[in-house]
Amino acid sequence: ELPWPNLVVEVAYYQTEENIMTKVQKYLLYNDRVHDVIVVKIDPVPVDQVPSRFRAWHFCVSYSRLANGNVPARNMFEFGTHDVNGGPLNFEQGTCVINIKLD
Template identity: 50%
Template sequence: MSLYTSSGNGSFGNILSSDAVLERMPDCFFYRNLWWDKGEFSEKAKWEEVTLPYVLATDVTIEEYEQRTEKLNIHGCWEWSNGKVIIYELPSMPHEVCISAVSEEILNACRHVRGTPTQIYGFGATRTRDSNRGKEADTSFRPVKPAVTAPNGSDGNDFPWPNLVVEVAYNETLDYVEESLRYWLSPGHAYDCIIVKIDPVPQGQVPVRMRAWHYCISLAGRGTRNIVPLVNEFEFGTRDGTGAQLNITQVITTS
């Protein structure tokens, strides 16, 4: 395994072996790599200077990545792609609070089917993988489903994929979350994806703007897996992108 010493602008420096890290790595890179090594998210890493996505480690197998995230209890921040561990989101209260609130609303909306064969269950940030990517949704939902034919399951074996996944982006860029959309709605994966983007604010302040998009591949004649149809788009908060006063507004509605 190797560690990248990515600069704050997203370019990559030299790849260092783990034996040389302590002696040759600048302090901020050393503290950043503590997140991978020990699960320590340190302010000394100067995360505010990092441009996401950020390559945290290379030459990592999907099995090693899954074992490490489970051991360190890292969810909603890393993913694995072709041997690289990539940071796409940083821990923050707005991110976690939004995930919890959205999950509660979805399960509440599905309360009428509780106790029936179509009951919807929350599967949280269940790990998934395909041929070259390992990823978790921020939260996910589905009814009870039979096993699928291996290796087409979400675990690379026979575990069913969720029907609905939710991605909440705070530090994560919209460009990167759109890559996630294509992953989740790839053939044989999920059917619906909700993306929520919260405009970040300085630490200690309350976010004032949030946008949400709902995509679905099940609308006949409205797109393909490559061009996923947008079902609804919302913008809500107290201010819009220009700083003007804003009330809850539904921008696009299709039926």
């Protein structure tokens, strides 16, 4: 058997957040297969538009586990020009806000 990698970076565009998180918990982090997983979720937009928001989560099996066995995200980062409700986050033309939640 070949060893699993220490780090996996998963980028999702069309997958739902729920689907990608299930993949992380039930496959990648299951039985500590991967030590760290970084998920980048880019919100899909119509063909003629540029994505205006994406989120990233960092999971680490050394952090902790919930009662159900899932590994909670250690960090969550949000990048973009619009919030989850579509409201603009730009303070000046061309700027973007990075919202980093540190627990």
